[in-house]
Amino acid sequence: MKCFLWRSSVFCLALIAAQGCRSDETKNDRKATGFTKTASEKMMENIEPLPGKNDPIDIEAAQQGEVLISYSDCYTCHKADKLSVGPPFKAIAKRYPANGAYREMLAQKIMLGGSGIWGSAVMIPHPGISREDAKLMAHYILSLKNNP
Template sequence: MLQVGRLKKLHFLYNCGLLLIVTYLVACNNSEVKTIQPKTDYIHEIPGKNDTIPVAIAQKGEVLIAYSDCYTCHKEEKRSVGPAFKDIAKRYPVQRVYIDMLAQKVISGGKGAWGSATMIDHPKVPIEEAKLMVSYILSLK
């Protein structure tokens, strides 16, 4: 009789130990492993001096953007489908060469400069209007 009581205690301790081990293993396997991703430079700022943009030019560009479909994919402050206007302004120096290049990109569209998003082409936008729009964007520095 004494032996049976002792066996029940050993069986109970064995089950408790087994339960603790299983609980520990389950808890360890479910813990989240967080990996720290290195911060990538989304903007890839191009060094260079900034020319001035006359206020009247920037205002005309702002009006043209307001009447266009630009805000469908871009926001001023936050990244959306495409980059934020302020991020574009951070990347490119205010120089005639970048205004011309970006105006051409507005007209012909593009892909890859800001990730996987594709900017649709706007072939009906005259080059001078595209330059005004880009000038406004770059004025947001």
């Protein structure tokens, strides 16, 4: 009887130890994924898309916008899918519905600059960019909505 008790308690201890190890492992795994997730990935996950309808993408406008953006200074502060001084263009696309009202709003922001929506960093104004061009740029940015 004594022997049985001793053996079963050893068995129990072994079980507890194994369980302990396993839960440590999962904890470490979780920590590891926390480390490997970049700030940009975390930001993308935390974006709540605003409600609103999405128009079909005007591919021609989006392509013109892409060219205008690459000839302007946008990429000094923005990247397509990485956090930089400004939010990734894909994060902006995830947040705002792709329709005329939001393109207008983003065009205003491109022309006037501002801060406070994504953090405290400041987007400089672009007085040299026309409203039409700013809207084409917004077309391109919002066209990234469904791009993986």
